[in-house]
Amino acid sequence: MRLFMSKSFFVSCLAILITTFAFMHGHSAHAGQKMTLQIHPYLPASELLTRFAPLTRYLSRITGTEITCNISKNYEEHIEKVGKNMVDIAYLGPASYVKLVSKYGTKPILARLEVKGSPFFKGVIITSKSSKILSLDDLKGKSFAFGDPHSTMSYLVPLYMLHEKGVTYESLERHEFLNSHKNVVLGVLMGDFDAGAVKEEVYYQYRERGLRDVAWTPEVSEHLFVARSTLPQESIEALRKALLGIQRKDVILSSIKQDVTAMVPARDEDYDNLRSILLTLPQQLER
């Protein structure tokens, strides 16, 4: 009897413990929900992680959600992951956004960067100071360095400009994709390429070391943050509010890029001019 009693007591205690554990676990999963912040690989991964670490910590703190920062292997993977809602938050270049929308439809835009007080940026076709290239026409028969094939200012828009001027791949001596803006400027500076295309920020960064501009691109809306379209609206709003709520010239911003001054609201229409440029390069949108 006593043994029976003790057995039933033990079973009862075990049941209570299991129930308690299950409840606690369910509460923890909800309260500590994890999110991902996916960054496109426009810089070496380590540098990107460093740059976005303050923002990641900030969003985690504000949203109360543990946010992990990840770097995509390449632009295709990035667009795919964002398009297929595989990541919660994503940082995109304007061309990638246009491609994303073109391929997977719109995504909730959270905010875009404001650099030096402007939410737009532009690119520049560069050559070395000692180069004899003075206009886009002079590029024919020369070597040309592009950045990433998905990069807005190191490839897509400059390519559009070259096409406008009739400078095709064939008319170039050769062209190479160097995957990053810095590689482009450095490739030109080191003399491996006669010219290249980079965004203005990188150009200014290296101009004094021996660069000269040949032509400027039209302004394009800045990089932006989008959210997973399947993310609850309140979470999207919370994130948007958090991003837009970042103080101007906060270290979170300058960490991402030196000249970023604020996060500002953005709409899909802000990227229409780019979209129209890319439409002239249909093969690019299909990629």
Next chain:
Amino acid sequence: MINTGTFKYSRVILVFVTVLLVFLIIVISAIFSQHKEMMEEIRHDAQRELELIGSFTQGALLRQDYASVETFLTQWAHDHKEILSLKAVAPNGFELVNVTRDSLSEATFNLHQKVSYEGRELIDLEMTKDMSPVQEGMVKLSVPLVLGSILLVVIIGAVLWFAMKKLALVPMEKELALREQAEKKFRILLESAPDSLVLVNKDGTIYMVNGQTEVLFGYRREELEGQEVQLLMPERFRERHKKFTEQFSESPKSRPMGHNLELFGLTKDGREFPADISLSPVETEEGSFILSAVRDISERKNAEEKIRRSFHFQAAISSILNISLEPVQLEIQLQRILDAILAIPSLSLESMGCIYLVEEIPDLLVMKANRGLPDSIKSGCSTVPFKECLCGEAASEGKVLFAECTDRRHKTEVHTSQEKPHSHYCVPIISGDKTLGVINLVVKEGHKKSEDEENLLKSIANTLAVTIEHNRSDLERQKLQEQLSQVDKMSALGRLTANVAHEIRNPLTLIGGFARKLNKDIAEGTKDKEFATIIIDEVSRLEKILTNVLTYSRETPVHRERHNIKDVVEESLKPFKDKFEKKSIVIASELNGTPEVMMDRDQVREVFNNILSNALDSMADGGMLTISCAPELIKSRKYMAVHFRDTGEGSLKIISKLFLSPSIQRRS
């Protein structure tokens, strides 16, 4: 036992401290050497680092990932504070990376790496590294290490010192004190030894000597210690002695040195001396030694030599005496005596020599015996006058003469050039004040004369003198005996003659008387007259002869009285005065002041009568007779000599000497 000395802590401490200092220096050197190696290693690592950077850079540049290169190199330079400068310069001169850090450090080194691929130059890497932090670190590390080493050395030194002092030095000090005492005893023993003691190691090197050695050999001990022992012996023994030393070292035992050998020592001034040497092996902690006791036996040797020579000399004199007693002729005796002299072994003679004697001719040496002389000398030196050559010099001086053949007094004209160099002993043979002869002995070259040799030769010469005198007195005696015998014969003959004369005298007187009577009766101019005159003259001549015979044979006693010589001479001259005047002979007497002497006046007058008669006969055509008188020494006795000099035939001089002694001897 040997060479202990006083134990001195200061030396031990000095050595100890020196060892510790050396140890410390080695430790510090090791530390600094380690530092140097570390610097090299750092440099090497930096080179490897640059190579790795280059390798990475090459890969990135080949991928045209310039940004990675820039980022990586910039980051690398920033992260590594010791990199003062890192440059990546493209072939076109573009500085992909140029990170420079301000530094005042002078401890830098530059590295350079060219990055290329298949001959294409990609980039040039230059890196300057600052070594000062490393150096500072090393210095910071070294200071405690060095200080620690010093401290360690001091602690180890102190511990070792106290341990060594307790375990080793104190017992050693006691041991050394004991050894010092033993050493002192040994020294005292060594120094008190009457002999020269020389301690030699197995190699023949002199280790220690005593004071007697300094006295005996004339060296100071500092000059000897450390030298080879052969220094103390004549050159001719040295090589052989080295072998003996080795043999002795192989089987050491106490024994006299040089059995059956004459040993000699050599002093510092080059003098050799005969020595007795005994050897004793001495075993010490410092190894095996040989203790040689050296004794100068010069005096003993000299004494032995003297005895030996004395024996030889005695034997020689004995032999000479035996020869002198032999009844043989003097020449034979002299030859045998010469041989006996030449056979004396101690005189270093060349078996050559001769004996000279003075014979009838005074002051002339005549060679009477010789041995080994060349014919040229035998003939050339057969006679030597006194004062000539060495022998003449010795004879006239009456002294033993020793001279080399090159002596200026030596007459060399009879000597040949083949003769070996030699010396001469010329020993006069003297009897009383008379030199009887000279012994000439040829001595080997280099022989030194000695007093005992001279004494021996004098003894031999004296013996020889006795022998000669003995021999000569024998001859004299024989002559006297012969003369005595002749005198006896003459005496008998005289007596017979006197008797005969006496017997003849009477009839002869009768014949003479009758002849003179008959002569008166015989007419002049007849043959009978002539015969009678002849008979008378012949009888007169026979009577005169008989008178002389009777006078000569008459034995009359001697009556000695003191008479003046002048008176006797004048008495004798009186009967001859007329005869001298007739023959115009002038008498010159130089007898004024003559003394009185003892004489038999009648006999002296008879002698004078005969002399005057002879003078008269010899000066038939006239002349001068000078008579003088003068004192004269003969054999230390004073005589008065009366001299008669005439100018007759052959300038005959008749001399008569009258003696002061009781006997009167006639000399002519």
